[in-house]
Amino acid sequence: MNESEQTGLATMRDCWITGGATFDLAPTAWKTIAGGTSPDEQERRLLAIAAQALDVALRPAPPKTLKRRPPLPRLALPMLPERLRPLLRAALKHAADARRKTRVVTLVASRGFVLHPMDWMPVAPDQNSPDVYAPWIDWQASLDGERQAPQEKLTAENWDEFYPAARRIALADMRRSEPASARLLVEAKASGEPAEVRLALIELMRFGLNPEDAPFLKSLSADRSGKVRELAGRLLARLGEHGRSNDGGEGDPAAELAAFISEGKSGFIRRRRIYTPAKLKSPAQEKRRAELFETCNLVDLAARFNATEPEFIGAWQFGADNNADILIARMVAASGSDAAVTHMADALVADGGKPALFVLHLTPRLDSRRKRALVRLILKQANYLNAINLAEGIDAGWLEWDDLSNGSALAALRSAVAENDNAMRRGADEILETIGFLATATTAAKLIDEVVAAGMPPAAPSLSVLRLNAALAEHQSRTDT
Amino acid sequence: MEFELKTIEALAPDQASLSAASKLTKRSNWPRLEKNEQQALIWGECQGSGSNPYRVVVDTGDHGYKCTCPSRKFPCKHTLALMWIAATAPASFAAAESSPEWVNDWLGRRRKTSPPPVQPIEGAAAKSIDEAARTDESAAAEDVAAVERREAAQRKRAEDTRQAVSAALDELDQWIADQLRLGLSGFVDASSDRCRRIAARLVDMKATALAGRIDEIPSRLMALRSEEKPDAAIRELGKLVLLAKAWRAAPDDPELKRLVSTSETREQVLASPDARQVESFWEVLGEKIESRRDGLVSHSTWLLDLKSTTPQFAVLLDYFPASAGRRSNAFAPGDRFDARLVFYPARKPLRALVAERMGEVMSGAWPDFSLGATKDPLAGHASYQDAAPWITDCPLLLPPGAILVDDRGTGWWQAADDPQGIALPIAGAVNQTLLGLDLAATAALWDGARLDLLAAQSGFGRLDLS
Incomplete structure (x- = not known):
């Protein structure tokens, strides 16, 4: 299309938009084709030529502001084989929320694969995805795309060259191996970061937390952010530092909370102290007690009774008041020392029964061995099998067949699957999904056979994680041979 | 995997379904017939009257079934035919180790109930599998006179249709001239009502396919930004003029007949x-x-x-x-x-x-079409338009490129070796992950204004974009 045709087309277009005849405005060549007929026919012919010209001769004009994102980085692990992607997509589709999807991703990563980016991508401020996805989290978060995550060690000098997720992972690693150097880095750099980032950095102090961190954490009591101050107080409490005034006077929350707890004695020969929640008289009291449990630290509360944290926890009468038990478990998880946490977990798991379920609140702070012990106990007891869905931060792919078959879990699952009760089946579906994440490949394959024999359709979506788990091992063994 | 013809007879909703199923029992209608005895399932793909095959699965245990055809008869003729083949020629089913994803999807969605006894339903006495099987064979030979009468009637109907369509196109011509006289800005705003009215007239006058196309113009315009709509309206209406003229020149041309009135069987x-x-x-x-x-x-x-x-x-x-x-x-x-x-x-x-x-066929990368050698990524589109200017959506295979975004968040495809060159706007929202991938080749549909992505090849393998 030449220039005069382009000008003619533009004028005709304007004329058609408002309405009217365009024949006189048309380029000469077009007039020749369209002329010699009725005015309506002339317009239609010109319209046909214009349509063709717009379609073939003109090209869309891209805006000057087109932006290109940096290339999506390659991850350190190989991509999940194409053959397994349908199984993966089925498992992701069945996973109802982000937490469950992350579990599927963690299971795949534990077998040495990453997902295809079109199947799943971590969300930008994601702290729960496996570390291998850090480059993708940073890619999601980056807008300018100028920085490239360096491979060298994180220092104050190259701090800004790291993307946030890569920096978080580098710092967490450093806290495990060189906690003092990591603390010095956080000390030097955190104050310059916004509150949200500062909070995430201080949160990393929980790795390798030790008394040498106390002065820095104390210095945060003057931080601008209330959340940072609160977190620092919790971390200090874990180190046994009293965070609040301990004068017992009015306004001392630990003293107010202590009033909700009765101290007594138990045992005929060796009289030992016990703590039980006092009976509450109104919902207002219940509400206040919950607030106090949330704001107070365990170390301060124990001190009100002249007890150490493990002593206090050891003397707490679990089972007397369910709400109070939940509140104390949360308090231990948030502010208890490592000794208090492990003491509570070990004691309750050893005793078994319903109180052992309160240990679920502690799972973010338990080591791998204790978490597994808790899962094994839940499976063995089988009375509260659904509680297994609440366990957080547990490793993928370790649960052996014996762990399932030794207790009553398998029988309970079989009967739930065979039931006509929809609620029971739904419960079983969720448990199977969780076990799909926890189980070894062999266990997963065996469990599929078991529940199918019990009446579950072989292609039921609730088996999708188990199927993926079993297939991942098949693939590994194929590549090994 | 056992089926009795009596069961099929009882399940069939009517005699017509059985007769139709009988015609579908030929092996050539079924490019795929498989079974999994462990799961008590048979399934197959039936090439029915549609272009896409119908997928049928039957649970041989409880006679549960699912077919992807749009029939409102349950079970449909495809399901009955699959059962019929299972009853009469079970060897036609290849044993499959695992069931395909679409079968699994169905299994996952359904709740198994205990198999109800197959009871002959009301009117079942009127159904007979023997009669259905016979119907096909005993199609009586028509006498010559009847054939002639039928063909004459067909010719008359065709002539009537041609005249009706010709009149319809005259009305369409007048309608297009009216839109130009009244102004395309008004047409864009009121396209929904105006197109509906002329489409209804065209249906009455047997230009059914054209009516369907005009009915879709408003939604095609709606998908564009306001500044693009007048150009799109010119393109849409201009193509209608071209199509109408082409039909008048060759009303028996099968392609034009298909686009204006009805399609062949x-x-x-x-x-x-x-x-x-x-x-x-x-x-x-x-x-x-x-x-x-x-x-x-x-x-x-x-x-x-x-x-x-x-x-x-x-x-x-x-x-x-x-x-x-x-x-x-x-x-x-x-x-x-x-x-x-x-x-x-x-x-x-x-x-x-x-x-x-x-x-x-095994999966893999696309063949190397030497796309890099083509300078103009829309060359394919131009070639389609030269031959058949009424085509709206042209398939393209684009050379190596990437997806970029503008300030308004619209995605644009641009060739890798020509960052200053042509860029094509993409229809709908773009998956953000796509912005970080280099696309070795991209298959898409171009409608003159937007690129509708279908699939691409990238460093991360095949990408499904449809």
């Missing part, structure tokens, strides 16, 4: 000497399922010829009533199969039927 296409046949390996690029204003759902499956040296496409196109509910997809994107396709006769044949399927 599957049998007519298969029997047509002008229909191009291509036996090749095909990859399913993607599917487009769109609800139309005339109450139909169009279901198109785009295929890429993997043996051709230049990018060649085919589309399997079906329409079914929206009231039939959501249909399962006939193919999964990325599926590959060996098949003989018969194309509807056209200047640039695209619409096709699967005449024969020979089996599955």
